[in-house]
Structure formats: structure tokens, C-alpha cells
Amino acid sequence: MLKKINKALVYAFLVALALMCLFPFLLMLVNATRTGPEIASGFTLIPGGNTLENMKLVFDYFNPFRGIVNSLIVAVPATLLSAYFSTLTAYGMVFYEFKGNKILFGIILVFMMIPGQLSLIGFFDLCTKLGLINSYLPLIVPSIASAGTVFFLRQYITSAMPKALIEAARMEGAGELYIFNRIVLPIVSPAVSTMGIMGFIGNWNNYLLPMILISSPDKMTLPVMMATLRASTNINANQGAIYLAVAISVIPILLVFACFSRYIISSVTAGAVKE
Amino acid sequence: MKAKPSKLTSYNRWGYAFVAPFAIVFAIFNIYPVLRTLYLSFTDLKVVGTGNWVWFDNYVRVFTDKFFWKALGNTIRIWSVNIILQLGLAFLLVIIFSNLNLKIKGLQTFRMIYYLPNLIAATSIAFLFQTLLDERFGTFNIMISGLYKLFGATYTPINWIGSPNAAPYTLAVIQSWIWFGNSFLMLMASVQGIGQEYFEAALIDGANTWEIFRHITLPLINPIMMYVAITSLIGGLQMFDLPYLMVNASSTSYDNVQTVMMYLYKFGFTTGSIQTGYASAVAYSLFIIILGVTLVQMKFFNKDEK
Numbered sequence: 001m002l003k004k005i006n007k008a009l010v011y012a013f014l015v016a017l018a019l020m021c022l023f024p025f026l027l028m029l030v031n032a033t034r035t036g037p038e039i040a041s042g043f044t045l046i047p048g049g050n051t052l053e054n055m056k057l058v059f060d061y062f063n064p065f066r067g068i069v070n071s072l073i074v075a076v077p078a079t080l081l082s083a084y085f086s087t088l089t090a091y092g093m094v095f096y097e098f099k100g101n102k103i104l105f106g107i108i109l110v111f112m113m114i115p116g117q118l119s120l121i122g123f124f125d126l127c128t129k130l131g132l133i134n135s136y137l138p139l140i141v142p143s144i145a146s147a148g149t150v151f152f153l154r155q156y157i158t159s160a161m162p163k164a165l166i167e168a169a170r171m172e173g174a175g176e177l178y179i180f181n182r183i184v185l186p187i188v189s190p191a192v193s194t195m196g197i198m199g200f201i202g203n204w205n206n207y208l209l210p211m212i213l214i215s216s217p218d219k220m221t222l223p224v225m226m227a228t229l230r231a232s233t234n235i236n237a238n239q240g241a242i243y244l245a246v247a248i249s250v251i252p253i254l255l256v257f258a259c260f261s262r263y264i265i266s267s268v269t270a271g272a273v274k275e
Numbered sequence: 276m277k278a279k280p281s282k283l284t285s286y287n288r289w290g291y292a293f294v295a296p297f298a299i300v301f302a303i304f305n306i307y308p309v310l311r312t313l314y315l316s317f318t319d320l321k322v323v324g325t326g327n328w329v330w331f332d333n334y335v336r337v338f339t340d341k342f343f344w345k346a347l348g349n350t351i352r353i354w355s356v357n358i359i360l361q362l363g364l365a366f367l368l369v370i371i372f373s374n375l376n377l378k379i380k381g382l383q384t385f386r387m388i389y390y391l392p393n394l395i396a397a398t399s400i401a402f403l404f405q406t407l408l409d410e411r412f413g414t415f416n417i418m419i420s421g422l423y424k425l426f427g428a429t430y431t432p433i434n435w436i437g438s439p440n441a442a443p444y445t446l447a448v449i450q451s452w453i454w455f456g457n458s459f460l461m462l463m464a465s466v467q468g469i470g471q472e473y474f475e476a477a478l479i480d481g482a483n484t485w486e487i488f489r490h491i492t493l494p495l496i497n498p499i500m501m502y503v504a505i506t507s508l509i510g511g512l513q514m515f516d517l518p519y520l521m522v523n524a525s526s527t528s529y530d531n532v533q534t535v536m537m538y539l540y541k542f543g544f545t546t547g548s549i550q551t552g553y554a555s556a557v558a559y560s561l562f563i564i565i566l567g568v569t570l571v572q573m574k575f576f577n578k579d580e581k
Contacts, residue, residue, distance in 0.1 A: 010371055010379065017364070018388040021456070025391075027414055028403055040412035043421065089297035096290025104294060111305055115513055115565060117536060117558045121315060121543050121551060122308030138304070145301035176289040205396035207516050212544055223398040227520060230402075242406045249399045257394055261387050268390065268457060269464035 025250065032247045036238040050240055057241040061232045064248045067222035074139045074210070074221055075203035082143040083196045090153035091184050095166060105154075108147045124212055134216050139209065149195050156191045157184075194267040197260050204253065222249055316555035326552055333556030343557065346538040347564070349443060349531060353518070354511035356447035357454070358504060364451070365458035365503075369496060373466050374487055375478040386463070389456030397516035404449055405521050408435040436521055442528035446518055450511075458503050465499040466492065505572050512565050515540065535561050 031039050034048030058064065093101055127138045161184065169179045185192070207223040214220055220228070226249050235241045257264065316333055320326030337343050368389070372382055392400070407415050416432040423430035435445045473491045482490075515536035522532045535557070543554035 007377060007379075010377060014368075014371070014379070014381075014385055017368075018385060020452070021388050021391055024403055024407060027407060031406075031414065036412075039414065040417075043414050043418045085296050085300075089294050092290050092293025096287045096293065098287050098290035101290065101294075104298065107301075107306075111301075111309075114309060115509060115562060117513055117539060118312055118562055119305060119308035120312070120539075121555045121558060122311030122313075123304065124544070125311055125315070125551070126304075126308055142300060142304035145297045145305060147301070147305070150297065170286070176286065180293070201394055205394075207396065207398055223396045226396070226398040226402060230520070230523070239406055239409070239412060242402060246399050246403045246406075250395055250403075253394055253396070257391065264394070265383075265387060265390065265460065268460045 025254075028243050028247050028250070031240060032244040034240050036240055039239045039243075048240075051244070054238070054240040054244040057235055057238055058245045058248070061235055062217070062225055062228065064222070064225065064245060066218065067220060067225035067249075068252060070219060070225075071204055071222040074136050075200050078140045078143040078203045079196050079200040081140065082146045082149055082199050083192050085144045086146050086149035086153055086195070087157075087185060087188060087192050088180065089150045090157050091161075091180060091188075093150075093154055094157045094161070095163070108151055111147045112151060120208075120212075123209075127213060132213075134214055134219060136214075136219075138213055139203075139206075139221075143199075143203075146199070149199065152195060153188065153191060157188055160191070161187060194263050197256070197263050198267045201253065201256065201264075312555045312558055315552050316559050318552040320550075320552040322549045322551065329552070333553050334560060336553065337556050337560045342533075343535070343538060343560075345530070346533050346535045350512055350514055350534040350536075353443050353447045353450065353514065353532070353534070354508065356444060357450040357511065358507055360448065360451035361455045361458050361507070362500060362504065364455040365462050366496070366500070368459045369462045369466055370488055370492055372463060373474055373492055374484055375474050376484060376487070382463075386456065386460055389459055391456070392453045393457045395453075398520060400449070400453065401517055401520035404445075405436060408445065410434040410437060437526055437528055439528040439531045442522060442526075442532050446521065446532060449517060450514070454507070458507070461503050462496055462499055466495050501572070505569060508568060508572075509565055512561060512568075 026045070027043075030045055030047055032054060033051045035050045035053070038048055038050070093105065123138070127133055127135075132138045165183060165187075166179055169183055174182075205223060206221075207227070210221045210224050211227065214224055217225075217228075226245065229235060229242065229245060235245065315326070317328055317330060318326035319329045319332070371377065372379055372385075407413050410416065410432050413435075415435070416430075420430040420432065433441055435441050473495070474487070477487050477491055513536050514534045518532045518534055519537050519540070522529050539554050539557045539561070541548055542550045542557060
């Protein structure tokens, strides 16, 4: 009996905690459909009928779909470049012996421990000199060199990629790049896609760097665009519109999560198990 | 047989080609900016131009500026409250889920939900909570007020973000709300990865909840907790998005929530107060502090191991 009560209490705690995680988003969705005065006058979970009005307020100020498209223009190529070149680099480091291999690994280790703020000012300085302010290039191209991803994939390839397979392919006369693209990539693709999804979400949510680099409104990525909300008196006067704008920015990531939650969870834990 | 070694070396030349794109981009966009920041930190560069070499003047200014120390104090306070809540919750959850006596179902679903806040962009979370926690019109205060009324009491709305006393704690709680799921996942994966058999053995031996906790969970979880705490500290000292977006520079609570990164941002990128050389020195000073803390923590951590 005591055990049953115990168990019920534990479940109640777990469910309460889950509600705590979901409740703000639920409020967001409900309030996005209500008017400012309605929201200020009381709390309810029944949707209101003001969605279109709120939508109009938001769109008068900015076009969130423009932000979504801009974010995709940055996040998709960045993710693909990072996935391909990180795998290529990791494979190159594991399967070939060349001078500087160990040094490269050492540099990767050191730079993984260096916090991003150390490069921020130098990075901005570099982009200014290269005329890359307001360009997406500095948000995309550096993904070719993702130290953390290379580190993770290097471990993975070392343990998961059989050397005999590559030697057999060489016997058949396959070229090195062909071997990589047709044999290695498919075999390591589960690990690569796991890293890729996390990389995509990181790129999608990135705020500080795009904020510093992108200033023209039609080029802003979604988070940067969202941050301009606080300058809008029209929207700030109507809470419903703020909730709606936030909802529009959150829904794409909720969809990604709904589809890929298994990958996402396993990529979080992948680092931990290895420790 | 003789041809083999030379053939092997010819393969190995491909290694350079494979790592070349990484190496080139890394040198340009990672190594150069870090060194450039270091160089700039020894100059008095303001906005444009080259600036003069001023040796350690910027660093002296950083370490003697009371606003820097205030910002560091703010950052540490917000982080500390956050890490206690975050790890406390994660720890409790690990105790619950690793105890096979309890036979708790739904780990997959629960951990998915707990992790969800971690995926949402900080900008979205900032505006969501800024609106929910508004002093007069925010849904949180309205709900609390309704609850008070239920018991016949009157609630004086708390200005969660605007009051200098409440704001750091509000931010800390939101931070822990974002991160506890991540910590839980890390701790749980490690405990299960390393010690599944211990928990099964404990179940067979009929150990009670306290014994399982004391003799299995705690020893297993200790080093990993340390690891999670160190990673969190390194990230936490760079806290920026949430306080920057939620608290306006004109707010009375700003002085209590300005983090080191916000301080750096002010001198690095805010039009009108840009002092690039000084901001670079702030970046390296923060790095020195992070490095120091990490080394000290690692030393304690290794002592524990022995």
C-alpha cells in the first residue's frame, strides 16, 4: 500500500514537471488567439477569436516567414557543409597517415575548449575587412570547420568503420574520393545525421553572431528578427501579437522535434556515455 | 611485396586533400580571429583605424573596473542559483528513474518533454517569458492573483523582471528551466551506461531505495555531476541572450543582471561606446577566469578520483 502511494506521488511529481515544461508553450498558443485586453483581464485555456487581428499586427511590423526563409538559407547549407566536411576530415584523420595529423588533432582539442567569445571581436574585424558584413557567407562557410563535430565523428569512425572494407574497395580499383562518397558516407550516416540535426538546431537558434553581422531588415534571420520586437510599440501594446510572433518562431522547431526527437535525444546522450 | 609501401604512401597523400578544406577554413575563421582578438587586446583601438600598442593597460582597466566585477558577480549569482536548481532536479529525476524498485514507466516520453525547452531559441523564450511575467498584464501574475483570491488574500504583483531584487532570480529559474532536461539526460545516460548491472544486482539483492541511492547512484553520479557542472559553468560565464533580451538597458534591474558578455558586448558592438581594444581584453580576461576555475575544479575532481 505504502509503495503504491509512493509510486503515485512519484508519478505526480514527474507529470507536474512535464506540465511545467509544456505549460508556457500552451499559454503561448492560447494567448496568441486572444486580444491584449482579454489576456490582461484573466487567464484561460480556451482559445479566443483574435488570431487574424494579431496576425495582421505582426505582419504590419515584420514578415516572420521572411525570417524563416532567411534562417533556412543559413541553417541548411551550414548543416550540410558541416556534415560533409566534418566526416571527410574525420575520415582523413583516421584512415591516412600523414605529417601533421597529430598536430591537427591537438589543435582541434585545444579549440574545443576555447570559448566562442575569444574569437567574436576578431571574427567581426575579419568580416569587416573582407566586406562580409550583411552577407550570409560568414554564417555559412565557417561550418566547414566544426571542431566539435570532427572530434565526435573521429571517435565514431575509429570504432565503426572497418578498414578491410576500404582495402577491398581499393583492390577493386575504386578511387579514394569515390570510396569516401559511396562507401564511408552511407556507413557513418546515422552518426552524421545525429550531429547534423543538432547542428541545424544550433544554427537555427543562433542569435549573437547573426545579430552582429546582419543589419539590413530583409536579411535578418528569425531570432534576430524576433529581437527587433522590443522596438515595436504597436506590438508591445498588444500581448496577443507578441505571443503570436513567438508562436510562429517556435512552431518550426517543435515540428523538427516531433519528427526527429529520437535522433535529438540520442545525440545529447552520445557525448555522455563516452565519458 | 616491394611495391606495397610506396602504394600505401600514395594513398596517404589523399589525407592532406581530405583535411585541407577543414584546415584552411579553420585557420581563417577560427585561429586567426582568436589571435586577432589577442592582438587587439593590447591596443587602444576604438572604432576604426589601427590603435596604438598599449601593453597591459586594457587588462589593468578590466581588473580595476568595478562594473566588470559587478558584471562578473551578477553572472556568477545567476549561474549559481540556476545550477543548484538545475542539477537538483536532474539529480532527483535520476534517483527516480534509476531505481528499478519503483518500475517507473515512460522514461522516453518524460525525457523528451523535459528536454524540449532546451531546443527553443533564446530569443523566443525571452519574449515568451517577458510577456508572461509582465508585472501588470502578464498571465503569471494574473494566475497567482486568482489563486490568492481563492483563499481570500490580496496579491501585490511582483515585478519579476523589472525589480532589481527579483530579476536575477527570475533569470536563474528560467535558465534552469531551459537546462535541467539536458543535465538529466546526460546524468541518466552516464549512470545507465556505466552501472546498469549494479542496479539490476541491487534489485535482486532486495536493496531499498536509500541503499540504492547511497551505494550505487551517488558514487556513479558524482564524477559526471562534476563534468556537467564544469561544462555548465563555462557556458554560464558566457551567458548573454536571455538577460540581454529580457532586461532593457533603461530598466532599474539592469545593473543586477548585466553579465560579463553583456559588458563585453557594450564595448565591442554597441554604437557610441565601442572600444574594440578594451572589449578584446574583457574577452581574454573572462577566458583567464574560466581557465582558472576549470583548472581548480579539475584538481579537486582528480583528488576525488583517487
